[in-house]
Structure formats: structure tokens, C-alpha cells
Amino acid sequence: MMRQPIIAGNWKMHMTNTEATVFVEQLKTLVANTSCEVVVCPPFTAISTVADLVEDTKVRVGAQNVFHEESGAYTGEVSPSMLTDLGVSYVIVGHSERRSIFKEADRCVNKRVRIVLQHGMSPILCVGESLNQRESGETVAFIHSQLEMGLHGVPAEEMTEVVIAYEPIWAIGTGRTATAEQAGEVCQSIREKIATMYTPEIAEQVRILYGGSVKPENAKDILAQTHVDGALVGGASLEAESFTGIIEAC
Ligand code: PGA
Numbered sequence: 001m002m003r004q005p006i007i008a009g010n011w012k013m014h015m016t017n018t019e020a021t022v023f024v025e026q027l028k029t030l031v032a033n034t035s036c037e038v039v040v041c042p043p044f045t046a047i048s049t050v051a052d053l054v055e056d057t058k059v060r061v062g063a064q065n066v067f068h069e070e071s072g073a074y075t076g077e078v079s080p081s082m083l084t085d086l087g088v089s090y091v092i093v094g095h096s097e098r099r100s101i102f103k104e105a106d107r108c109v110n111k112r113v114r115i116v117l118q119h120g121m122s123p124i125l126c127v128g129e130s131l132n133q134r135e136s137g138e139t140v141a142f143i144h145s146q147l148e149m150g151l152h153g154v155p156a157e158e159m160t161e162v163v164i165a166y167e168p169i170w171a172i173g174t175g176r177t178a179t180a181e182q183a184g185e186v187c188q189s190i191r192e193k194i195a196t197m198y199t200p201e202i203a204e205q206v207r208i209l210y211g212g213s214v215k216p217e218n219a220k221d222i223l224a225q226t227h228v229d230g231a232l233v234g235g236a237s238l239e240a241e242s243f244t245g246i247i248e249a250c
Contacts, residue, residue, distance in 0.1 A: 003204075003205065003206075003207050003229045004036065004207070004229075005036040005037065005223065005229050005230040006036065006207055006209060006229065006231075007036055007038055007230055007243075007246055007247045007250050008038075008039035008040075008041060008090065008124060008165075008231070008232050008233065008237075009039065009040045009041060009237025009238075009243055010092060010095070010232055010237060011040065011041060011042050011043060011046075011064075011237060011238060012043075012064070014043070014238055015043065015046055015238070016045075016046070017046050020042055020046040020049055021053065023238075023240060024050050024053045026240040027040070027059065027240050027244070028057050028059060030247075031057075031058060031244060034058060036247060036250045037060065037230075038059045038060065039059070039060045039061070039089075040054075040059060040060075040062065040237070041090070041092055043064065044063065047083070048086050051086050051087040055087070060089050061087060061088050061089065061090075062088060062089065062091060062124065063083050063088050063090070063091045064091075065078075065091070065092065065112075066078060066083060066091045066093070066112055066115070067079055068108060068111035068112045068114075068115050069115075084119050084120065084121060088121060089121055089122060090121060090123075090124055091121055091122070091123055091124065092123075092126065092165075093113050093124065093150075094106075094113075094125055094126045094127070094146075095167070096128055096167060096169045096172060097172075100169075106150060109125070110150050110152050110153070113125055113150055113151065113154060113162065114153060117158045123161075123162055123163070124163045124164075124165050124209070125150050125151070125162060125163070125164050125165065126165045126167050126211070126232070127143045127146040127150065127164065127165070127167070128143070128167040128169050128171075128211075129142050129143060129169065130170065131169070131170035134168065134170065139168075140186070140189045143166070143190065144189070144193045147164070147190065147193050147197070151194075151197065156198050156199070156202060159198050159202050159206065162206060163206070163208075164190055164207070164209070165208075165209040165211050166183065166186050166187055166208060166210050166211070167210075168182075168186075168212050171212025171213050172211070172212045172234065174213060175213050177212060177213040177214065177218050177222075178210070178212060180221035183210040183222050183225060183228055184227055187208045187210060187225065187228050187229075188226070190208050191203045191204075191208060194206055207229040207230060208229050209229060209230045209232045210222050210228050210230075210231055210232070211231060211232030211234070213235070214233045214236060215236045215242065215245075215246070216242055216245025216249060219245070219246040219249035219250065220249040223249055223250050230250065
């Protein structure tokens with residue numbers, strides 16, 4: 001079973017519309033021949049512009065978050081249909097910055113995973129341990145519990161649309177990357193957990209990404225791990241050269 005790799009760029013709170021336009025024009029030509037799936041996740045304000053620019057190219061558009069209701073009095077929030085209407089196909093859900101800074105709990109992460117699937121988009125569900133948890137040997141147990149809560153109620157027939165991103169908190173934006181072996185081990189344990197929650201066949205199809213200080217220099221080793229099916233890239237996704245360096249490694 002060949003899983004098509006994904007290289008997804010999480011722009012976080014970077015890039016105005018104008019900057020996004022310049023970036024995507026460059027990226028489009030650089031990735032014209034890649035065989036992996038390339039996803040860019042701009043801030044909400046640039047989604048429409050980026051989606052128009054990448055139409056008929058290999059680049060897909062993702063959002064960095066979504067609210068878990070269809071519509072209503074939720075000042076400042078963005079609904080799933082607002083995203084599908086713009087051509088968004090992926091949504092990052094439960095990123096550690098959302099969990100820690102905006103206090104998004106597993107229950108709301110789970111609601112978002114489910115509503116994203118109901119709207120025909122793929123959630124990129126982020127899980128990952130703190131440094132403290134890693135040092136006290138709790139990594140796998142903690143990630144398995146995040147998976148149980150995040151995937152609660154997700155039916156088997158929708159599970160192959162879910163993408164999991166393993167992002168150790170201590171490696172995000174710190175320049176400190178997990179070793180390829182650490183990334184591979186945890187991604188394997190994620191696949192084993194999915195196999196027990198669903199079936200081994202479903203687990204074989206789910207794509208599992210690694211994220212946390214991925215750069216062109218370390219991408220090759222990380223992506224060579226059997227259970228790592230791509231990368232979720234923050235800082236290095238903001239420049240066409242480093243982002244395409246990672247895509248080439250893939
Ligand atoms: P980073 O961010 O590549 O800058 O560490 C990854 C992420 O937060 O998804």
C-alpha cells in the first residue's frame with residue numbers, strides 16, 4: 001500500500017495577501033513536477049487569494065483552524081462551509097499553539113475533526129507531547145490518549161480521510177528536531193493505535209506526518225522512516241526555497 005506523501009506548510013500568523021501572492025507564484029512553478037501532495041495553510045485572510053492562484057495546479061489549500069458549529073453568533077470564528085466555499089481541502093485541528101495559547105481542549109478538537117469530515121475536508125489532527133512528558137516516559141501513552149479523544153466518534157469509513165500530525169511540542173519553532181528514529185517510533189505507535197481503534201487495513205492507509213523544526217537539511221532522514229508519510233512545516237514553509245527543498249527531499 002503506497003500512501004501519497006504530504007508536505008504541508010503551516011504559515012501561522014505570517015503573510016499578508018500581497019506577500020502570499022508573491023510566494024505562491026514562485027511556489028507554483030517550483031513544485032510543478034512533484035509527486036507528493038503539497039498543501040499550504042495560509043491565515044484566513046489570504047485563503048481566498050491563495051485558492052484562486054493555485055487553481056489547476058498541484059498545490060492544495062488548507063486552513064489553520066475552524067469553528068465546530070455550522071453558523072451562528074460566534075464573533076470572530078470561521079465555519080466549515082466558509083472554508084469549503086473557498087476551495088479548502090485540509091484543516092489543521094488541535095495544533096499545540098491552539099491547545100496551549102487558546103485553551104482548545106480535546107473535546108473541542110474532536111468536534112472540529114468531525115465537522116471537518118462532515119464537510120468533505122480532511123482534518124490534520126495534531127498530537128504531541130511536552131518535554132516533561134517525554135522525559136518521564138509518558139510520550140506514547142499521552143499521544144494514544146490524544147488520539148482516542150480526538151478521533152472519538154469518527155466512523156471507520158471516514159478515517160482514511162484523516163491525517164495525523166505528530167508534533168512534539170518541544171520541537172516546534174525551537175530548532176530542536178526529534179531524531180528521525182524518535183519521529184519514526186512515535187509515528188509507528190500512532191499507526192498501531194489506529195489499527196486497534198479501527199482495523200490494520202485502515203491504519204495502513206492513514207497518513208501520518210511529522211512536524212517540528214523540519215528543514216531541507218533534516219527532511220530526508222525523517223521522511224525516510226517507514227511510518228512517516230510527510231511533514232507539517234512551520235518556519236521553513238515561509239520561504240519558497242526552503243519549502244521546495246523539503247518537497248524535493250520527499
Ligand atoms: P516549525 O513549526 O516547523 O516552525 O517548528 C511546525 C508547526 O508548528 O506545525
